[in-house]
Amino acid sequence: MAENLNLFTSTQAVVQEALQKLGYDEAMYELLKEPLRMLEVRIPVRMDDNTVKVFTGYRAQHNDAVGPTKGGVRFHPGVTDEEVKALSMWMTLKCGIVDLPYGGGKGGVTCDPREMSMGELERLSRGYVRAVSQIVGPTKDIPAPDVFTNAQIMAWMMDEYSRIDEFNSPGFITGKPLVLGGSQGRDRATAQGVTICINEAAKKVGIDMTGARVVIQGFGNAGSFLAKFLSDQGAKVIGISDAYGALHDPNGLDIDYLLDRRDSFGTVTTLFENTISNQELLELDCDILVPAAIENQITSDNAHNIKATIVVEAANGPTTSEATKILHDRGILLVPDVLASAGGVTVSYFEWVQNNQGYYWTEEEVSEKLHKKMVDAFENIYNVASTRNINMRLAAYMVGVRRTAEASRFRGWV
Numbered sequence: 198m199a200e201n202l203n204l205f206t207s208t209q210a211v212v213q214e215a216l217q218k219l220g221y222d223e224a225m226y227e228l229l230k231e232p233l234r235m236l237e238v239r240i241p242v243r244m245d246d247n248t249v250k251v252f253t254g255y256r257a258q259h260n261d262a263v264g265p266t267k268g269g270v271r272f273h274p275g276v277t278d279e280e281v282k283a284l285s286m287w288m289t290l291k292c293g294i295v296d297l298p299y300g301g302g303k304g305g306v307t308c309d310p311r312e313m314s315m316g317e318l319e320r321l322s323r324g325y326v327r328a329v330s331q332i333v334g335p336t337k338d339i340p341a342p343d344v345f346t347n348a349q350i351m352a353w354m355m356d357e358y359s360r361i362d363e364f365n366s367p368g369f370i371t372g373k374p375l376v377l378g379g380s381q382g383r384d385r386a387t388a389q390g391v392t393i394c395i396n397e398a399a400k401k402v403g404i405d406m407t408g409a410r411v412v413i414q415g416f417g418n419a420g421s422f423l424a425k426f427l428s429d430q431g432a433k434v435i436g437i438s439d440a441y442g443a444l445h446d447p448n449g450l451d452i453d454y455l456l457d458r459r460d461s462f463g464t465v466t467t468l469f470e471n472t473i474s475n476q477e478l479l480e481l482d483c484d485i486l487v488p489a490a491i492e493n494q495i496t497s498d499n500a501h502n503i504k505a506t507i508v509v510e511a512a513n514g515p516t517t518s519e520a521t522k523i524l525h526d527r528g529i530l531l532v533p534d535v536l537a538s539a540g541g542v543t544v545s546y547f548e549w550v551q552n553n554q555g556y557y558w559t560e561e562e563v564s565e566k567l568h569k570k571m572v573d574a575f576e577n578i579y580n581v582a583s584t585r586n587i588n589m590r591l592a593a594y595m596v597g598v599r600r601t602a603e604a605s606r607f608r609g610w611v
């Protein structure tokens with residue numbers, strides 16, 4: 198049978214297995230296998246050449262039994278309804294794993310921001326908010342950044358929502374610039390969360406982080422901050438990549454130089470001649486491999502050739518179910534996306550709390566609170582995986598889905 202590369206159906210399969218292991222019946226799976234709400238919108242945008250282009254956008258709300266839904270909005274040519282649905286389910290899992298009072302949500306617009314001007318992006322961002330405004334809000338569903346969206350886009354979106362709401366509404370969206378009620382540390386939160394998971398995982402398998410050889414696929418928000426944190430910590434980042442190729446130096450790459458040269462979409466390899474392919478990068482001899490780019494990168498085709506001792510997923514969905522099993526059987530410790538990348542939504546929650554109370558924390562306070570959440574979550578999931586002798590992905594799904602299932606039961610939905 199061909200391997201399942203469909204993110205939505207493969208996510209459903211793991212959710213089903215997790216619910217079964219927790220002792221829930223089929224009715225609970227029926228409730229949680231799809232988002233409760235999915236809005237598809239058409240957004241007309243006046244382009245700079247004065248033509249009008251109509252974009253398709255989505256907002257999925259997986260389940261709001263625990264609290265308002267929460268999750269980013271991605272601007273990418275590959276956005277589809279199924280991808281947004283799967284991503285909203287992952288947000289439920291992430292919020293459950295780090296114990297935030299939210300359910301999962303996700304949004305997206307099918308577009309290519311790399312080919313749009315700032316003016317076009319602003320009109321698209323505002324148009325998206327107008328289109329979904331009825332179902333979002335600070336106590337309903339709280340958007341945030343995701344692939345190819347950033348603090349500036351959050352600022353436009355908040356401004357548009359504040360006009361519709363006729364109120365200054367900082368708690369409508371997270372990942373804002375600091376002057377508009379953003380939180381200290383939000384921009385680096387995902388990478389900080391991944392770094393914490395890497396350090397915890399390294400302790401478990403006995404890898405000394407000083408001099409540890411790390412390969413990072415992707416040099417976007419998560420990948421670039423991560424490379425910086427790990428090299429500052431004394432690890433040797435021997436490989437990085439972007440959408441066009443990869444760089445490899447067994448003696449360690451000069452991360453500060455690469456950070457200086459990357460563009461805002463994370464492209465840097467086009468400046469070099471001796472590049473290798475993304476596939477070759479994944480199979481490099483290293484201690485820690487971090488897929489921080491896109492989906493379905495480690496599959497049954499290459500899982501047997503992965504040489505890392507630990508794989509930590511900073512991207513959403515980089516390893517297929519089949520590859521997850523192969524890595525587990527080979528004794529490679531895989532820290533799944535829903536745990537490793539939960540740092541972003543955790544600091545988004547801190548941002549929302551600060552907006553609600555109108556009192557702001559220092560960077561140290563944010564970092565300390567994030568550290569505790571991530572370490573607790575890692576330990577919990579690692580223990581569930583070892584005691585039940587299952588892989589960490591299934592353990593993470595069990596921990597992540599449990600609260601939403603319990604809350605749905607208490608509310609009498611199932």
Ligand code: GLU
Pocket residue numbers: 267268269270291339340341342343344371538539541542543545
């Ligand atoms: N887009 C990020 C994620 O996938 C962050 C979501 C948020 O901050 O709400 O986890």
